[in-house]
Amino acid sequence: MAKLEKPVSIIKPVGYCGGCGHGVIQRLIAECLEELGMADDTISVVDIACSYWSLEALDFDAIAGPHGRCAAVATGVKKVRPDKTVYVHAGDGSSYVIGLAETCYTAIRDIPITMIVVNNGIFGMTGGQLCLATTLIGDKTLSSKKGRTKEQAGQPVDMLNVFKNFDVEYVARGALYDAKHVDQTKRMIKRGLENQRDKKGFSLIEILSNCPTNWKMTPVEAAEKVKNETEKVFPLGTYVDRGGAK
């Protein structure tokens, strides 16, 4: 078996909570870029929330887009630097709630970037409030202390069912709760980056993650919740693959 090397693009440890999926995602991005030989021409755009840590952890030119605006910031970067790899690492609140218009219109314009959206069902950085797009019915948060109800906040939305209607390159959802799914998710990220390398259009990869701190669970319990509850509302798989499987 080959020895598993840490990607050289990861240059410093940062402050993700124990058991959080962001660090895994950050590592997968670095691994994919290096394996594809694309790490030398990459510009990253991170959400000002939890994924901000990735700006410091990874050895790429980077900009922190404010909450909700990452896709639009990335559009500006990609238009000026069309030959570079531009990826977004952002949360579900940023991409699907406050920034839904920006994410939708970046997809509708088919801007050739790779957008990685972390669906952890909560607003993590602000301390654990409800995320309108992804918090499951019944889940308790700081702004839904008795558990989310439809009457209070509507139901969570599978946004990939929205994005699959747009003429984009690739839309897929992965998860991180076991090695098999980490591997599947890595292939999805790689596909999104390859599309950019091949001058194809917009790719969006949503990743079901967890937030043990704000879910008030152990990392193992949080992973079980994703597997047993979250995945039922947000099914895994490929929603759009315009170019078709290779």
Next chain:
Amino acid sequence: MHSDYMLMKGNEAIAEAALRAGCRFYAGYPITPQNEILEYMASNMEKWGGTFIQGENEIASMSMLWGAAAAGARCMSSSSGPGYDLKQEGISYLSSYNLPAVIVDVMRYGLGDGEITEGQDSYWQAVRGGGHGDSRQIVLAPASVSECAALTYEAFHLAEKYRNVVIILSDGAISQMIEKCTLPPTYEHDKDKFDWTLTGKPRGVKKNKVTNLDRTIGREAADTIMKEKFVAMFENEQRWEEVMTDDAELVLVAYGISSRVCKSAVRQARKEGLKLGLLRPISVWPYPRKAFEKMPDCVKGYVTVEMSLSTQMGEDILLACKHSKPLYGHLTGVRVPTAEGLIEDCKQILAGKVKPVEVL
């Protein structure tokens, strides 16, 4: 006709000058009376090799701008009234990130949806920071179509000089009038010329992190850079025009469309033996305080001439003259002032029949 002169609208002059200044990224959203800027960019940006995007809203347009600015492009957006409200998130962020960009505010009159006609009651909004937090933007106010072109051209240079947002503060009248316009030469901007931009660098080369309040150097150091920038802009970038102020008894102070009327009023008044002068701020931030320092002793007072209900610029006049002279207001609200009305007002002021402004 010489190719560097054209008959054009104020808005078109702004757009053409931006392209000639090397602006290669424009994102904006339609709103009257600035639409010709967006339309001109839509029609002409491609042949200059740049990007035009009609944003889904003003906020997204501004977000695209800071991505483009961080990647090294000269970039611009424009709006008016309610749309400019939405621009302010982006202005605050661009300022925080020390990113250069040119934003055009073609003022329209009124609160809320207001009117689509000329106005000057967005002065405070334009000169007092431009968004949440403590920031300063250079604000240039053209009074002719040629000046729309000249100031826009210069705005890109100033934006880069200070790594700061520069605002062109026009209004519905200046934006829609058609005049002969002197156009600037073309300038090719090199998007790789700065060491702080995002270029996508190979391994082993130090990477750039473009962040809020520059978190890479710490808050204290970032604040110091910001404060030094405020002082440098204030010291170096005050601009104004004077008309017959040397022996003036009353000095009219006005910018943009109102200043054009004032210029006529001064000439007309002089024929009647009335000693009026005009001080026209071209930069409304930094406010041209240096101009007030050398006003002659014979000046009995200043008259702020503004299309607003409050003496919005009047506060700056009193600060600039250190409250040494009384301030009178000729505030016309939704109407463009007239030379006749102004002269009549000035006669009343000199006769001691008008009180200085009561509400600042």
